[in-house]
Amino acid sequence: MIDIRNSGILCAAAGAALLTAVALADAQGYPQRPVRIIVNVSAGGGVDSLARIAGQHYSMVWGQPFVVDNRTGAGGSIGVELVTKATPDGYTLLVSSSTVITTAALRPQNYDPVRDLQPVTKLTSNPYIVTVTPSLPVASVKELIALAKTKPGGISFASAGIGSIVHMGAELLTVMAGVPMTHVPYKGVADAYPAVASGQVDWIIGSPISALPLIRAGRMRGIAVTSARRSRALPDLPTVAESGLPGYDVVAWFGMFAPVNTPREIVAKLNAEAKRALQSPEITRRMEIEGTDIVGSSVPVFAAEVQAEYAKWRELVKKTGMKF
Numbered sequence: 001m002i003d004i005r006n007s008g009i010l011c012a013a014a015g016a017a018l019l020t021a022v023a024l025a026d027a028q029g030y031p032q033r034p035v036r037i038i039v040n041v042s043a044g045g046g047v048d049s050l051a052r053i054a055g056q057h058y059s060m061v062w063g064q065p066f067v068v069d070n071r072t073g074a075g076g077s078i079g080v081e082l083v084t085k086a087t088p089d090g091y092t093l094l095v096s097s098s099t100v101i102t103t104a105a106l107r108p109q110n111y112d113p114v115r116d117l118q119p120v121t122k123l124t125s126n127p128y129i130v131t132v133t134p135s136l137p138v139a140s141v142k143e144l145i146a147l148a149k150t151k152p153g154g155i156s157f158a159s160a161g162i163g164s165i166v167h168m169g170a171e172l173l174t175v176m177a178g179v180p181m182t183h184v185p186y187k188g189v190a191d192a193y194p195a196v197a198s199g200q201v202d203w204i205i206g207s208p209i210s211a212l213p214l215i216r217a218g219r220m221r222g223i224a225v226t227s228a229r230r231s232r233a234l235p236d237l238p239t240v241a242e243s244g245l246p247g248y249d250v251v252a253w254f255g256m257f258a259p260v261n262t263p264r265e266i267v268a269k270l271n272a273e274a275k276r277a278l279q280s281p282e283i284t285r286r287m288e289i290e291g292t293d294i295v296g297s298s299v300p301v302f303a304a305e306v307q308a309e310y311a312k313w314r315e316l317v318k319k320t321g322m323k324f
Contacts (some may be wrong), residue, residue: 003057005271006111010278016166017181018212026213027072027090027263027264027265027266027269027279028265030062030090030265030266030269031064031090031091032064033064033091034064034065034066034067034091034207035055035064035065035066035067035090035091035092035093035182036057036066036067036069036091036092036093036241037051037054037066037067037068037094037095038071038079038080038082038083038092038093038094038095039051039068039069039070039071039079039094039095039096040079040080040094040095040096040097040099040100041070041071041072041079042073044211046124046290046292047096047097048068048070049096050095050097050123050124050254050306051068052068052096053277053283054066054123054256054274055067055068055190055272056275056277057070057274057277058270058273058277060275061276067270069307072086073085073204074186076097077103077109077110077111079094079096080094080096080100080109080111080113080117081109081110081111082092083117083257083258083259084110084111084116084259084260085259086259086265087259088118088258088259088260088261088262088320089262089263090258090262090263090266090267090270092258092259092293093120093256093257093258093270094117094254094256094257094258095123095254095255095256095257095278096254096257097165097176097254097255098165098251098253098255098309099143099324100113100117100255101113101306101309101310101313102163102164102165102168102258102313103163104310105231105310105313105314105316105317106163106168106313106317106322106323107323110290113306113310114306114307114310116259116260117257117258117259117260117303117306118257118258118259118261118262118267118303119189119255119257119258119299119303119306120256120257120258120267120270120271120299120302121255121256121270121271121275121295121296121297121298121299121302122253122254122255122276122295122296122297122301122302122305123254123255123256123274123278123294123295123296124253124254124292124293124294124295125227125251125252125253125254125293125295126168126207126208126209126227126231126233126251126253126290126291126292126293127208127225127226127227127231127234127239127250127251127252128165128169128205128206128207128208128225128226128241128250128251128252129205129206129207129208129211129215129224129225129226129234129237130144130173130203130205130222130223130224130225130226131196131203131204131205131206131211131214131215131220131222131223132144132196132202132203132220132221132223133196133197133198133199133201133202133203133220133221134197134199134218134219134220135199136199136202136203136221137178137225139223140210140223140224140243140245141173141223141224141243141244141245142211142225142243142245144203145177145179145244145245146177147182148174148180149179150178151179152179152180153180153182153184154200155180155181155203156181156182156183156184156203157170157174157182157183157184157201157202157204157205158184158186158192158195158196158201158203158204159183159184159186159187159192159204159205160185160186160187160188160189160192161185161186161187161188162183162185162322162323163322164197165250165252166189166204166205166206167183167185168250168313168322169226169250169315170183170203170204170205171183171320171322172248172250172312172316173205173240173245173248173317174229175316175319175320176245176247176248177244177245181202184200184201189204189206189210190209193206193210193211193214193220194202196231197214197219197220198269204220205226205241205250207252207291208231208233208234208290208291208292209290209291209292212291217233217263222234222237222239223237223243224237224239224240224242224243225237225238225239225240226239226240226248226249226251226262226296227239227249227250227251228241228248228249231291231293232288232293233288233289233291233292233293253295255302256264256270256274258270267299271298271299274296275296278294278295278296279294279296
């Protein structure tokens with residue numbers, strides 16, 4: 001007599017094995033048609049270029065078009081949502097900065113960056129520079145904090161807008177220092193930098209590519225980098241952590257994502273070739289000039305960083321009551 005229960009279990013197991021085999025075969029043959037790379041252009045300058053560097057390399061290696069699709073709107077959320085709702089088969093990808101995390105930390109979105117996205121790799125990373133107006137009598141973050149403690153709220157910092165990564169990075173510094181400073185938001189760095197250079201505002205966290213020319217011209221003064229370790233491009237500048245705030249770590253990064261549940265084999269292929277794309281001498285030289293470090297992290301490492309960073313920014317928003 002046939003045991004119906006056992007036969008059902010065997011059928012289910014056989015079905016699962018067949019699906020696994022089909023998925024593996026699809027992954028091994030990936031890609032078999034054009035792939036779309038959604039670019040969160042609200043993430044800032046450089047993101048489109050990185051997406052094209054990766055896409056052109058993928059096309060060259062695999063012989064299929066990787067089409068870059070720039071998306072704006074809702075602080076980049078529209079493009080992110082397109083990816084989170086796409087079929088998880090590797091044919092829709094996302095390239096974005098950490099705004100994919102900070103936007104969700106700041107206010108509810110129709111996506112959760114940890115739950116709905118599969119990290120592929122962190123492409124590049126660069127620290128910001130804590131930059132002060134030349135007339136401010138400080139030469140380090142430690143001295144900046146000490147000065148701020150003598151006049152709570154009397155020291156001001158500029159940003160490129162409420163909720164921007166430079167705003168959140170500066171707020172994190174004040175929270176960790178335990179001293180209030182006054183936030184002065186601008187529409188962008190094009191307005192914020194002149195305010196700091198002229199002394200209307202005391203300091204700002206700026207990106208190397210935009211702040212370095214002003215620092216070298218003597219219009220602003222860099223006192224620290226915001227990464228956990230000193231930048232290879234700016235080795236003479238100490239970190240904020242070295243300067244009295246252990247554990248402080250804020251960087252600008254660009255990363256690649258896929259929809260959650262994208263087959264691991266496809267994610268691994270995308271990860272490996274993205275790393276290769278970034279290793280060409282031409283790309284390396286270009287990144288060094290811009291003060292940017294090439295990363296190409298593994299999938300597990302990037303996934304852990306995304307989770308930790310999301311938790312960090314959510315906690316900061318909760319502590320400060322920050323609202324967009």
